[in-house]
Amino acid sequence: MPTDSLEFIDPIFSDDKNIEREFYIAGVRHYNCCKKADEYAELDLNINENLLLVKDLNNIYDKYAIKITNKQNRLIGYIPVFFSKSVYKAINENRKIKCTIINKECNDSCEECVKVKLTII
Incomplete structure (x- = not known):
């Protein structure tokens, strides 16, 4: 359909060297990254901020969750999920891994609002 969005994802293969990918962080709508709410403080995220990646060993949805x-x-x-493994x-x-915020566009749905650049050397 003309209204459907289609995106081709450039996969990361395990033998790739010097990997760079840009993508939106998954699941940010659950962690109040954009909206201000009375019971939560908005996360203060800044362009060019380096983020940390941690294995989530207890994730029931993705055994390779990061x-x-x-x-x-x-x-x-x-x-x-298409990059997690x-x-x-x-x-x-x-391997040396760097994850940096390159864009933050807060909106009402906050489905795709924090974009990062991932570098793996």
């Missing part, structure tokens, strides 16, 4: 947190260890969201493996291999 949490994305800020330096205060507050959960922002997750690596999208490769990033999980890169963490296990002690």
